[in-house]
Amino acid sequence: MISKKLILLAVFLTIVIVIIFAVLPFPQGNKTNDDLSSSQTLKSDQVQVVDKNYQTSVSSEQADNLQTELLFARRNQDPKETTGIISTTLATMLDRMNSGQISSVQDLASVRLHIDDADRVQVYIELFDSSSAQISELRALGLEVELINDNLKMVQGWIFYENISELASLGNVSQIKLPNYAMSNRGSRMTEGDRLLLADKLRSMGYSGKGVKIGIISDGGNDIADAIATNDLPNDVKRFGSCSERSANRSQCRPQWTCNEGTAIAEIVHDIAPDASLAIGAVGTSLEFIERVNDLSTRFDADVIVDDLGFFNEPFFADGAIANAVSNVADEIVYVSAAGNSADTHYEAEFKALSYLGGNLHNFSNSSASDPAMDIEILPDGYVVAILQWNDRFGSSSNDYDIGLVDFSETQILASSEDLQAGSHDPIEAFCYHNNSSSAQRVKLAVELYAG
Structure with a gap:
């Protein structure tokens, strides 16, 4: 009766296979920010004008115009129309938007031209008079006032691009221009996650x-x-x-x-x-x-x-020693752990027994068909690491599974893991295989229930 129960348990055991592929070395270490100055441009399908603290992507056909008209602020405004009140860069933006060259103002965002999620532009407005009555005129035209410097008679705020020309027509406005943005001196690089997390706003x-x-x-x-x-x-x-x-x-x-x-x-x-x-x-x-x-x-x-x-020898189905150590301090400490990137390189299923060539293999098929192996292609000089776990308790597994890799013709065992599980062992198997040839190699991975 005991043997029968174990066999039934084995049939319904959940197995997890984590497969790690590598074709190129795994670089580790410094952050992966693009180490570019604000005047450099990456040429690709999506061209990026990148700075340490700010970046934007525009289509390739817009890149040259962005470089010349925005970063170098080429003047193309009509002096009679704007009387020089609107800065060249802002005037260029207005011209391109009004002429239909750009469909979205977000496409013009850059290290020098900040645009928020509401499509508003951040600007400085220089005034002849910064009294409250004059500030009210600005607000009436849609300016969200952030700061007012009475000594400089300057206002910082956000405005929709459609309202910039109307702001310039006010008699109290002497100039509308881009803010003077500071460059961080804390380090040579700044994480791109800083803006994504809005940490700059919190600071x-x-x-x-x-x-x-x-x-x-x-x-x-x-x-x-x-x-x-x-x-x-x-x-x-x-x-x-x-x-x-x-x-x-x-x-x-x-x-x-x-x-x-x-x-x-x-x-x-x-x-x-x-x-x-x-x-x-x-x-x-x-x-x-x-x-x-x-x-x-x-x-x-x-x-x-x-x-x-990450530790692949830690239990997948229960807390292990590491999780327990973290739990012991989690009540007093905020603990954050990387989730990992194995979502696309793992397989999880209940064990489905399939009699095949004298063995009791797992059936990988999702239907009534029989599929005793998982097909894998390993690129030249690539390698695969496979880790198998099932939901027995660590230190007490009596269901003995093995995992192996065979060539595509199923005539040669390339790698395998056949550790013993006899009641006091961990429910884990793992192997590594390196394709040292100059050609891609098609192989098959199989899971066998040896005993249990």
Whole structure:
């Protein structure tokens, strides 16, 4: 009876296969912001004019006009019509919008020309008189006033482009121009996520991370001195643990381990919350991870901990040692963990037994048909790492599954994992296979229930 129950359990077990492909080395380390000055242009189907803190995309046919007319502000306005009150760049924008050259004002956004989600343009308006009555005239034409400087008789605000010419016709307006935007000096790069998260707006309200301690768990921060030298990080970042660099080894399916990913995350955090105190914890194993959680929560007294690591030997179906370590501190600390990027490289299903060539294989078919293997193509010099788990408890699995890779003709076993599960083992199998040929290789992956 016991054997029969185990067989039934095996039939309904849920299995998960995570497959990792690699064709090129995995670069790690510094942030991936485009390191471009505001005057450079990328030529592609979508051309980007990029700056550290601001970017926009326009179609290729618009790129040259954007470069010459906006970045270099070529004058094409009619002086009689505008009397020089509207700046050249704004006049160019109005001309292109009114002539139908551009269908959306958003297409003209740039490092110098800021446009909000409501399609309003941010402007400076110079006045002869900045009294409240005169400001009311501006508001009546749709200007959202942000700041008023009475000494300079200047107003900063947002206005729809359609109303700019009418603003210029007011007798009290001497000039309408673009604001003078500051360039950050905190570091050589600024994370693009800063604007996406609206962190710049929070900082303008006084929320800069002051008084908050943020701990980062990653592979390490061996290049932290370089980040400090470029002002991408402050010089008081705490460090816990150590990391040894490893070069990539494709025959071992091993990506490069740079020990610098923690620095990259710290730079992003510092961009968003420049006044927060930072610490980096280096991790290479799950035990080191648990140690770093304790270091950051107790020795550093972190308010927030973030990590970007994944452990495929941790249980997929239940909490393991790492999850428990995090749970122990989560009541007192905000804990943020990267979700990972394995959504398109995993397979999950209930085990469906299929008798095939003398084995009890999983049927990958979603219908009544029989499909004993998953077809995979591995590119030249690429590799595949496959990890199989099923929903037994770690340390007590008695359902013995194996996983293997065979050539497409099913005549040769290329790689396999056949660990024992006999009641006190973990429900996991994993293998790595490297295609060292110069041609793509078609292979088949199979899962077998060996016992249980």
